[in-house]
Amino acid sequence: MTAVGQERAHSTADALRADDKKDAPANKDGGPVGAVASWVDERTGSAKGISYLMKKVFPDHWSFMLGEIAMYSLIILLISGTFLTFWFVPSMGETTYTGSYVPLKGVQMSEAFASTVHISMDVKGGLLIRQIHHWSALIFVVSIALHMFRVFFTGAFRKPREINWIIGLLLAMLAMVEGFIGYSLPDDLLSGTGIRAMQGFILSIPVIGTYVSYLLFGGGFPGQDIIPRFFTIHVLLLPAALIGLFTAHIILVMVHKHTQYPGPGRTNKNVVGFPMMPVYAAKAGGFFFVVFGVTALIAGLVSINPIWMYGPYEPTMITAGSQPDWYMGFADGALRLLPGFLEFNLFHRTWSFNIMIGAILMIPILWTVMGVYPFIEKWVTGDNEEHHLLDRPRNRPTRTGLGMAAITFYGILFAACGNDIIAIKFDLSIDDITETFRVALIVAPIVVFWVVKRLCLSLQRADRDLLLHGRETGRLMRTGKGRFFEVHQELDAYQRWRLVDFVSPEPMGLPPATDEHGVRRKGARKERLRARVSHYFFKDRIEPVTPLELAAAHHDGHATEAIESHPDEAESGHIHGGAEEIGASHAYGHPAPHDKQD
Amino acid sequence: MTDDTDASIPKEPAVSQDESGSAVATRDEQHAPAHFENPGLPPHVHRLGDTDPAAAKRSERQVAALFTISMVATVLFVIAYAMIGKDADVILPILGKVHALNVALGVTLALSLLGIGLGAIHWAKTLMPDEEVVEERHPMRSSDEARAGFVAVMSGGAEGSQINRRPLIKYTLGGALGIFAVPLGLQLIGGLGPIRGDVHDLKTTLWDTGVPVLNADGKPEMRDGKVVTRPRRLMRDPDGTAIRLSDVTLGSVFHVLPEGINDTPEPSNEKVKAAVILIAMQENLIKSARERDWGLNGVVAFSKICTHVGCSVGLYEQTTHHLLCPCHQSTFDVADDCKVIFGPAKRPLPQLQIEVDDDGYLYAPHGFEQPVGPSFWERG
Incomplete structure (x- = not known):
């Protein structure tokens, strides 16, 4: 134009x-x-404050919508959940089913189960609300997980957002617990089995396990108290905590202003995007309706948790293929993989590590690891700056590798939760599957870490290659002397900026361990550890292309260009066939006029 | 970049000033910048609708159409709610037989919501300003004056309250705040139980007790002021009928509960411990002498409660005589004391000794020798 x-x-x-x-x-x-x-x-x-809020700028990116989906799912859950409370009876009192669902007529069941069947079968539209509630719970946790991945891989947890990362972790954990308790409420056979297993988990806690079980269940399992108590926790306690933390989460997003991806015009000191009024109000408000609409569509078309088919909970009965809702799958998978020999007797007491590790210890340990990660990375980099520009995952190979290794670990635990389903569907031995998962749980994350880190480095090299050589246009030119070469089109300043706006930290050097008198300095050991970790994080590094390198590439063609930033590893790539024969000034930077970008 | 590479930089950087105004370009390589400069926001490209009133009108109509779809769908929801019965089913492609009302309500609600959502987004994208706005950021840190002010306020507060000068107040306040929650916690914990410190209920099952022997009048027979009891029979779950040894044919499996379980105050709490699986297998397949002794001609009874976390071990595979727990796939070998042969459980399923009475019914002369179900701390 x-x-x-x-x-x-x-x-x-x-x-x-x-x-x-x-x-x-x-x-x-x-x-x-x-x-x-x-x-x-x-x-x-309030005019001043509200006009300030309405002018607030939010950057655009699809990955920023993952957290939005979680936020909207929470609202959908609150709305649909409130509806359900009008009919649900949180009681384990025995009753005989007299509703319209024929197969259950005359069956003894708890009032909780009977009222859930009533909602599903006899309240018009009740099934839709129930299924919206269940589906949006599943979507809620999925979107939280994906949102966490985004935040992790782009480094959005760095200063000043460490607190919000931890609030987010708490939200994720509460969401899982809330979900588990929620699907336990109908007192159907599947969820009752889940509560039974949960009681088994609690019993495995050393010293206080039996006490906790007695307190929670009001005596022996299952007793009469668990459903009413779960109900209060599900509709009052946890929602209050979730909403409180969520509010803090959003306020901090406002205070920090949203992060943005690097790009032309975007700096660490600004935020480029669209103002709340009217653009974001319309987009984000519209997106709420889209999320709600899609949830309603799924709930209308796809059955979820058909409790009337499972029947009421009966302690002596069980169904094959007992899986929890997806977000609890990884913990259940861990229980399936932990071998029985981890239980032993010592001092006339039973230590059930085969249960405890998976059911009691794993989630707190994983969450602690995730919670301290920002501080570890900060310690390793020694970086005390505020970061508002996001990292492209490839530019942080070690972090990206660690993240993918963690996801692999999680994914294998999740798959292990379906070992019986896999065995049936693929006609495999369940023992073989379990053994394979046990090995993979240790090996696969290491392999994935290594592969992902290498992939990131390769992608960075590809970026450098693209920047130094330009785009291959596919157009062949013939010189007057009859030689052929392919025209490469240089990136313009905007495209280039996306590829060079990052910092590649160097591994920290090791300060001398002794002072000038040859005495060991205080903290030398700590520094050595830090230098070692820093070396591990950043030893493989690729720097952004500098103007000098670009100039060199243009001047000397392929003789001196360095795809690797390490001078000693500089490639003298003969990548483009005949281009170097005729000199760089012909090969680069001179696309034909009609090729120029608008 | 190291000095080393700097030295190797050629004399004539061939970067040309491209039309977007790159700051790279410099003819003097000695002063070539170390980094590229941020080129700033690219020139804005207007949408068709910004220049073409017809295109803008088209967008307006599209948005209005989406909002109209929403309204129509809302009306259809109301109609579906009124017209479709609760029990009607409909057969749809892919989904098969589905609940007609649920599908109709779900789809119309979805369209009603999606119409609003997509309309608003389309409106924002095609008609609202699409020029990016830049907002400046400021460091999170408060200014030094503000921080000093904060410190002054807080220390002034401490000063004014004299908390540091009056240790008596400081420590008694600490003590009071430290324990004030105890009554609330005590009430809660005290009220939630009951805690059974001896965990007797976890160590015993209904099989440890007997049922009253009835006399001719149908009343419990008394001797020395005590009710006379006899061991409990094995009853079918769920019909509650007694099992004759002759009913238990080779290869059959019975789910068993103790006699009189529904007369207990909390049958569910008893079932969860006392459930038993009765299996008839060839006696010569049984490897353990104890198991053979406690059974009757290859008919053996084991606790059905998994020793892992307490699910019902409900899956019996006759050919391999393995019992599998559907929860976490612990596998027990019925031919060998129900030892764990695979999976996360550690302990074998406890065996229930069975005998046959004069009427031919199976009964358990005594309860399990060890606690059933999942491990617990005091199990020892």
Whole structure:
């Protein structure tokens, strides 16, 4: 587009919008809306604060919508959950089913189960609300997990956002617990089995296990108390905690202002995007309806947790293929993989590490590891700056490798939770599957770490290659002397900036262990550890292309360009066939006029 | 970059000033910048609708159409709610037989919501301003004055309260705040139980007790002021009928509960411990002498409660005589004392000794020799 054309576009665009603006602000009183706003402002003074909020800028990226999905799912859960409380009876009192679902007629069951069947079968639209509630719980936890991946791999947990990372971790854990307790409420056979297993987990806790079980269940299992108590926890205690933490999470996002990906015009000191009013209000508000709509569509079409088919909980019965909801799968998978020999008797007491590790210790340990990771990375890099520009995952190979290794670990535990399903569907021996998973749980994360780290480094090399050599246009040129070469098109400054706007930290050097008198310095050991970890993190590093390197590549063609930033590993790549034969000045930077970008 | 590479930089950098105004370009390689400069926001490219009123009108119509779809779907929801019965089923491609009302309500609700959502997003994308706005960030850290002010306020507060000068107040306040929650905690913990410190209930099952012997009047027979009892029979779960040894044919499996379990105050709590699986197998397959002794001609009874976390060990495979727990796949060998041959459980399923009475019914002369179900701390 020419400059004149752009100008015209500008003025036309303004002219088109000028129409819209006329009625509202031109009217001095602001009409009835203005009157109400004025009334409120005179009593609250909120005009300033709200206009500040409405002007707040949010950057655009699809990955920022993952957290949004979680937020909207939470709202959908609150709405649909409130509906369900109007019919659900949180009681283990015995009753005989008399509703319209024929196969259960006359069956003895708890009031909790009977009322859930009633919601599903006899309340019009009740099944839809139940399925919306269950599906959005599943989507809630999925989107939290994906949101966490995004935050981790882009380094959004760095200063000043460490607190929000920890709040997010707490939210993730509470969401899982809330989900588990929620699907336990109907007191159906599947979830009752889950509560039974949970009691087994509690009993494995040393010293206080039996006490905790007696307290929670009001005596022996299952007793009469667990469903009403779970109900209070599910509809009051945990939602309050979730909403409180979620509010803090969002306030901190506002305070920090949203992170953004590197790009032209984006710096660590600004945020580039669209203001809340009107663009983000419309987009984000619209997205709430989209999330709700998609959830409703799934709930209308796909059955979830058909408790009337499982029947009421009966302690002596069980169904084959007992799996928890997906987010509890990894913990259940861990229980399936832990070998029985981890239980032993010592001092006339039973130590059930085969249960304890998977059911009691694993989640706190994993969450602690995730919680301290930002601080470990900060310690390793020695970096005390605020970071508002996100990392591209490839530019942090070690972090990305660690993250993918963790996801692999999680994924294998999750798959192990379905070992019986895998055995049936693929006609394999369940023992073989379990043994394979046991080995893979240790080996696969290491392999994945190594592969992902190498992939990241390769992608960084590819970035450098692209920047130094330009895009291969596929156009062959023939010189006057009859030689052929392929024209490479240089990236423009905007494309280039995306590839070079990152910092590749260097491994920390080791300060001398002794002072000038030859005495061991205080803290020398700690520094050595830090240098070692830093070396591990950053020994394989690729730096962004510098103007000098680009200039060198242009000048000397392929003789001196360094794909690796390590000078000693500089490649003298003969990548492009005949290009170097005729000299760089012909091969680069001179695309034919009609190839130029607009 | 090291000095080493710097020295190898050629004399004539061939970077040309491209039209986007790159700051790279310099003819003097001695002063070539160490980094590229941020080129700033790219020039804005307007949308079709910004310049073409027809395109803008088209967008307006599309947005309005989406909002209209929403309204229509809302009306359809109401109609579906009123017209479709609770029990109607409908057969749909892929999904098969589904609940008609649920599908109709779900789809119309979804369209109603999606119409609003997609309409608003389309509106934002095609008609609302699409020029990016730049907002400056400021460091999170408060200014030094503000921090000093904070310290002054806090230390002034401490000063004013004299908390540091009056240790008596400081320590008694600490003590009071330290323990004030105890009553609340005590009430809660005290009320939640009951805690059975001897864990007697975890160590025993209903099989340890007997049922009253009835006299001719149907009343419990008394001797020395005590009710006379006899061991409990094995009853079918769930019909509650007694089992004759002759009913237990080779290869059959019975799910068993103790006689009189429904007369206990909390049958569920008893079932969860006393459930038993009765299996008839060829006696010569049984490897353990004890197991043979405690059974009757190859008919053996084991606790059905998994020793891992307490699920029902409900899957019996006759050909391999293995019992599998569906929860975590612990596998027990019925031919060998129900020892764990695979999976996360550690201990074998406890065996219940069975005998046959004069009427031919199976009964358990005594309870399990060890606690059933999952491990617990005091199990020892």
